[in-house]
Amino acid sequence: MRPGGRRLVVAAGITAALAGLAMLASVVTALAAADSAPAAPVSEEAVHDVAAQLRCVVCQSLSVADSPSETAHQMKDIIRERLAAGETPEQVKAYFVDKYGTWILLSPPRQGFTLLVWVVPFAGLGLGLVLVLLVVRRWSHRPTADAPAPAVDAAMRARIQREMAEREP
């Protein structure tokens, strides 16, 4: 083999090795990318925070965060994507409310008709407390016995002493 030919073989070998390395590197990067894709720039916690406040639309009384359904997964992906695009959690929630109405929020909004849900229990509790206080006050002011105790006169005192003397031997 001519020296030039050997050089060619060596060059080809090096090229092949480099190509192999490049492929390996691309595979590793791809794997790493696939591995870190869900966590990308938005933390799982941030996604969960929003998901926990939204109702899973195909479930009964489950949040998007708690539901294992495919729809909830997709909703979480949408939340993640919107957060990654720079939206605030409030804006992401507003998007879902825009499409589904306030029904999608697990906590009813503290305004309008649903404000009642927040106010009525406390109002009821307050009213109950006032009632209990009134009743207790009435009871404590009521005389302890209905009939006044009979006045103790001399005859009564004598009788008591006599009867006690009979009992004590």
Add this chain to the structure above:
Amino acid sequence: MSRRARLLRWAIPLAVVPVLVLLAYGFRTDPHDIPSPLVGRPASTFTLTAFDGKPVSLAALRGQVVIVNFWASWCYPACYEEAPSLERAFKAYKDRGVVVVGVNFQDKEEPAKRFLDQFGHTFPNAPDPTGKVSVDYGVYGVPETYFIDRKGRVRYKQVGPVSDELLKREIETLLAESA
């Protein structure tokens, strides 16, 4: 009996009335029946790739009456009940500027295609792999059908299967309007 005692005798049973009214209201409303805030608003545009590989774009259909039907092959029996009606309506009205678009919801390609073959659907049908179109339309189950007028606004939402009568009624209403 004192006046106060008489009042209490009435007040206690009367206190039950608001509770009964609340319960009557609560039990008579269907928790599955959620009003859509989208009716009357412009329909979200979308571009999906149909099962046959062609693009399906709502924006390209502006000027026509569009019926967007969300369905799934696992949605038995409701989606199977309405499927022939949708195809009939499409065939009857396609020459009058009406188009039906099927959006396949949370499904797998193979059973979905089998469903389309079974009913011989000829209108465009596309899967929604990311679920974004479904969320844009506030879909919470299948079947759901949206009627979009020529100006691109959502005019009616049907939850549950559509019938021939309902399709005819809604399509004729939207066709009667000037573009």
